[in-house]
Amino acid sequence: METSSVPSLNGAYGITGNPVANNEITEETFLQLLTVQLQHQDPLQPASDLEFIQQMATFASLEQQRITNDNLEVLQVYQGSINNSNALGIVGKDVKIFDGSVTHEEGDVHTFYFQDDSEAVRAHLEVRDEAGDIVYTTQLPAGQDGEQRFLWNGRDDDxxxxxxxxxxxxxxxxxxxxxxxQTPVFQTKRINGVSYENGTIMVLVDGDRLPIEQVVEVYEPGYAGTNTAEGPEDGGGEEATSDPDFKTNWPFTVIAGGR
Structure with missing residues (x-):
């Protein structure tokens, strides 16, 4: 029995171009199909008005979707450009930033803040060096909603x-x-610059690169103070609490209620 090949529907009806992957239909393919359908419909039984209107509505929807996608791409590029420009505006400004790290020099006193909670009975503080070793631990009074401030003069437990x-x-x-x-620790730092890495804006502070999302407030230089200050040589400072369970060799000062 002889066999014959059957031409593809695309070839039979004059549709050219590459096949559409994953059974997706593009605007161009849909328009070709609609045109071929009109060319080859039975003149005695043409497509009904309702069917034709539905097909045209589908075409209009595809066209609108394409335009929307193009506009979204333009908006994304435009928004990225705006964000980059805005980021440049904070260079040289002081910011409140979620970051517990400091670059310490002898004689520096570092100011930190943390978010307290009324349900807390105490706060446990740890300071680690670059190797991750704990160099100072103590307890801080807690239990007030809002910011608490503490100072560190760069001394260890002893x-x-x-x-x-x-x-x-x-x-x-x-x-x-x-x-x-865990509760966030934040500081006031000076922004030295910004960088753009894989679509993410990073701020440069104390030699570190931190995501700009960690910035929560921006100030004019000097308005909010700095993250370091000269402290007394003996590292003294007022005693934070009279609780005998707390260490007495405090290199920290806690100021209740924030700054």
């Missing part, structure tokens, strides 16, 4: 002056049920 380098302070709050939860 009151020894620590060498210059990178350090990071973290705070964990403890509630009455002995449950612990």
């Amino acid at each position: 009151g020894n002056v620590l060498p210059a380098g990178k350090y990071e302070a973290t705070i964990r709050l403890e509630n009455a049920d002995d449950e612990y939860f």
